[in-house]
Amino acid sequence: MAECEKITVQERLKDAAKSLGIPRLIIFGFLALLFVAALFLKLDIASLFSNVLTRLGMNGILVLAMVPTMQVGMGPNFGLPLGITCGLVAATLAIELNLVGWTAFVFALGVAIPLGGLAGYAYGLLLNKLKGEEMTVGTYFGFSIVSLMSIFWAMAPYKSPEMIWPYGGSGLRVTISLAGRYDKILDKFMSFSIGGIVIPTGLLLFFALCCFLMWVFMRTRTGIAMTVVGNNARFAESIGLNVNKNRLLGSTISGALGAVGIIIYSQSYGFLQLYQAPLFMAFFAVGSILIGGASINHALIRHVVIGTFLFQALLVTSLPVANLLVSENLSEVIRIIISNGIILYALSRKEQGGEAK
Amino acid sequence: MSDMKETPTIKEDFDLQKQLKNNAVPIMFVIICSIGCYYARLPWPFLINEIITRMARNSFLVISLIIPIIAGMGLNFGIVLGAMAAQFALIAVVLFELQGVAALLVTIILMLPMAIFFGWMTGALFNMTRGKEMITGIILSFFANGVYQLICLWVLGAIIPIKNPAVMLPSGVGLRNTINLKPLHYVLDRMFELQYGMIRIPVVTFLVILLLCVGMHFLLKTKLGQDFRAVGQSQHIAGVSGINVDKTRIIAIVLSTILAAMGQVIFLQNLGILTTYGSHVQVGTFAVAAILVGGASVSKATIPQALLGTLLFHTLFIVSPLAGKNLLGSPQVGEFFRVFIAYGVIGVALALHAWKGRGK
Numbered sequence: 218m219a220e221c222e223k224i225t226v227q228e229r230l231k232d233a234a235k236s237l238g239i240p241r242l243i244i245f246g247f248l249a250l251l252f253v254a255a256l257f258l259k260l261d262i263a264s265l266f267s268n269v270l271t272r273l274g275m276n277g278i279l280v281l282a283m284v285p286t287m288q289v290g291m292g293p294n295f296g297l298p299l300g301i302t303c304g305l306v307a308a309t310l311a312i313e314l315n316l317v318g319w320t321a322f323v324f325a326l327g328v329a330i331p332l333g334g335l336a337g338y339a340y341g342l343l344l345n346k347l348k349g350e351e352m353t354v355g356t357y358f359g360f361s362i363v364s365l366m367s368i369f370w371a372m373a374p375y376k377s378p379e380m381i382w383p384y385g386g387s388g389l390r391v392t393i394s395l396a397g398r399y400d401k402i403l404d405k406f407m408s409f410s411i412g413g414i415v416i417p418t419g420l421l422l423f424f425a426l427c428c429f430l431m432w433v434f435m436r437t438r439t440g441i442a443m444t445v446v447g448n449n450a451r452f453a454e455s456i457g458l459n460v461n462k463n464r465l466l467g468s469t470i471s472g473a474l475g476a477v478g479i480i481i482y483s484q485s486y487g488f489l490q491l492y493q494a495p496l497f498m499a500f501f502a503v504g505s506i507l508i509g510g511a512s513i514n515h516a517l518i519r520h521v522v523i524g525t526f527l528f529q530a531l532l533v534t535s536l537p538v539a540n541l542l543v544s545e546n547l548s549e550v551i552r553i554i555i556s557n558g559i560i561l562y563a564l565s566r567k568e569q570g571g572e573a574k
Numbered sequence: 575m576s577d578m579k580e581t582p583t584i585k586e587d588f589d590l591q592k593q594l595k596n597n598a599v600p601i602m603f604v605i606i607c608s609i610g611c612y613y614a615r616l617p618w619p620f621l622i623n624e625i626i627t628r629m630a631r632n633s634f635l636v637i638s639l640i641i642p643i644i645a646g647m648g649l650n651f652g653i654v655l656g657a658m659a660a661q662f663a664l665i666a667v668v669l670f671e672l673q674g675v676a677a678l679l680v681t682i683i684l685m686l687p688m689a690i691f692f693g694w695m696t697g698a699l700f701n702m703t704r705g706k707e708m709i710t711g712i713i714l715s716f717f718a719n720g721v722y723q724l725i726c727l728w729v730l731g732a733i734i735p736i737k738n739p740a741v742m743l744p745s746g747v748g749l750r751n752t753i754n755l756k757p758l759h760y761v762l763d764r765m766f767e768l769q770y771g772m773i774r775i776p777v778v779t780f781l782v783i784l785l786l787c788v789g790m791h792f793l794l795k796t797k798l799g800q801d802f803r804a805v806g807q808s809q810h811i812a813g814v815s816g817i818n819v820d821k822t823r824i825i826a827i828v829l830s831t832i833l834a835a836m837g838q839v840i841f842l843q844n845l846g847i848l849t850t851y852g853s854h855v856q857v858g859t860f861a862v863a864a865i866l867v868g869g870a871s872v873s874k875a876t877i878p879q880a881l882l883g884t885l886l887f888h889t890l891f892i893v894s895p896l897a898g899k900n901l902l903g904s905p906q907v908g909e910f911f912r913v914f915i916a917y918g919v920i921g922v923a924l925a926l927h928a929w930k931g932r933g934k
Contacts, residue, residue, distance in 0.1 A: 343925070346925075346928075346929055347925055347928035347929060348928075349928065350924060350925075350927070350928035352706070352709040353706075353708045353709045353712070353924050353928075354921060354924045354925050354928060356709065356712055357917050357918075357920045357921035357924060358921045358925075360917035360921070361914055361917040361918040361921045363917075364910050364911075364913040364914035364917055364918075365910075365914050365918075367910040367913075367914075368907055368910045368911060368914065371904060371906055371907050371910065372902070372904075372907060387903075387904070388904070388906075497716075500713075500716065547724065547727065547728060550720055550723045550724050550727065551720075551724075553716060553717070553719065553720030553723070554717060554720035554721060554724065557713050557714075557716040557717035557720060558717050558720075560713045560717075561699070561710065561713050561714060561717055564703045564706055564709065564710050564713065565699065565702040565703050565710075
């Protein structure tokens with residue numbers, strides 16, 4: 218296993234050095250260092266790997282949601298909490314209707330996709346009036362939605378005893394357990410283990426399916442049109458593409474993916490997190506895709522997979538290593554520094570192509 | 575951001591409709607605050623005392639946002655770094671076991687170089703991300719918060735050995751969640767204060783704020799102040815006419831960061847307690863929301879707007895939990911509502927700014 222890791226690291230080092238260099242190089246180096254430290258500290262490498270794989274599938278779709286908006290030139294979707302809350306509404310509805318297992322999961326997805334899409338569409342309408350300021354407005358729009366939805370969670374007339382506070386009163390709990398509903402339903406689907414490494418087959422297959430669909434979509438006529446709009450809006454307009462329509466499409470898909478993403482995330486995590494939990498999720502997703510090598514207005518599936526893997530691997534390995542070496546839980550801090558550091562780096566790079574408005 | 579200055583209105587006649595439209599945001603908040611005050615049913619002296627306390631506590635921080643706005647860099651979310659500089663200085667002063675005015679002076683002396691350094695770094699970064707200053711500031715504040723936590727949780731204690739049980743966690747590594755600032759508590763506020771029944775007026779603090787307002791007023795009339803305006807109007811024209819644009823922008827941010835650091839010292843000497851991992855986090859958001867509530871925009875801000883905004887925003891802060899409880903039966907909802915207002919007002923203001931800017 219160690220050898221396999223070495224080869225990928227070497228390949229990636231070359232690749233990273235060639236394409237965008239320093240930040241990914243540093244992160245790979247750091248990851249390799251952590252890995253070596255983990256070996257020396259005799260940590261359970263198998264469980265580390267299982268963790269990384271699970272987290273890859275768990276977070277992957279939220280990161281994938283960044284691709285359509287970045288490709289169409291709207292920048293990373295900092296308004297992701299909008300899609301996330303739609304997904305949470307769908308997930309809580311499934312519990313409220315007392316659905317169990319696959320029915321609940323499929324129902325949640327079935328509600329989440331149109332709901333997230335619709336929200337994304339409305340958000341796109343707003344952003345079409347604010348070209349060039351999508352990131353700033355999106356950040357605060359996302360924050361506002363999270364606080365507005367907090368009021369919703371606190372007042373919504375849900376009845377299911379699994380979700381409301383046990384001592385009565387109105388409103389939903391902060392975290393809702395999915396045990397007995399669809400806890401780890403994808404993770405356990407066709408799951409098996411090799412040498413102690415648990416492979417969450419269903420989860421990874423679902424992530425791969427989403428990536429594949431996105432990959433195919435970006436190669437269709439519509440997908441290429443979106444990329445053209447993202448590369449140079451003026452040029453796109455001159456050849457007869459409707460810039461606003463394409464941007465709306467990007468925002469819609471991103472919203473729907475955000476909604477799906479949180480359902481996948483929560484089934485793997487085992488809990489629905491309401492209220493303030495989605496507040497910073499967008500930043501970690503943006504950080505992930507940028508670590509993968511994307512730039513503000515250019516993102517590929519490859520960037521999603523590499524980025525999510527790197528970011529999660531870093532978190533998973535750094536936690537136990539840091540625990541043993543410095544006896545402090547610095548995982549959250551490292552997460553904040555890395556994701557925001559990489560966003561800053563991406564912001565400070567000169568954008569290529571026309572900044573048409 | 576630079577070319578998005580609002581054009582001054584040519585017609586100077588008093589036009590009620592236009593006045594209402596231009597001041598829509600403050601007027602709306604006056605109405606919301608009045609409703610809130612009515613439903614909160616707080617006794618008037620208590621409410622007035624709270625408002626005075628919060629005005630003294632927060633005005634300085636809000637005013638620190640003005641210079642970057644004039645210099646065309648938008649809302650400086652990076653003032654969080656100034657707050658961090660202040661907190662590092664305060665922690666040091668607690669460690670030195672200083673008291674009273676001496677402690678305050680040492681805090682300021684320690685804080686200044688840090689604030690200048692952070693401001694210079696922020697300004698340099700903003701020059702690299704020209705046109706995206708605000709999103710950079712937002713992300714920078716999160717990033718800096720991560721680094722701050724790393725320093726306070728681990729570097730202090732593990733690398734820099736500090737042995738003071740009042741400040742350090744029992745394990746000896748990392749700072750406590752709350753640090754008592756007793757030696758500095760009310761050092762400005764109670765230096766000289768007037769008292770009418772329940773209402774206490776911290777005269778010295780208000781004098782400091784007044785001094786800042788007057789100083790700012792005159793600064794904006796100097797060559798430097800004109801340079802800020804010129805750069806804010808158009809970086810290109812300013813550059814052609816011989817102003818060092820990059821340097822002026824950095825100076826604007828450095829000044830803003832220093833003022834924010836000073837503001838945070840005033841804020842914390844009033845509270846008397848430092849929430850090590852929390853006091854600075856919302857500084858940027860709340861200050862920005864306050865100045866916007868006062869009617870400022872991304873490209874235009876004045877001192878009266880900053881003061882009015884502080885008044886309205888913090889009145890809302892005081893009354894919303896109680897109003898929420900009395901209106902909707904849950905103080906939590908009032909709490910969420912005021913956070914929503916803070917974020918929402920920033921979101922709407924930024925959206926309006928982008929919308930207007932597109933017309934050009």
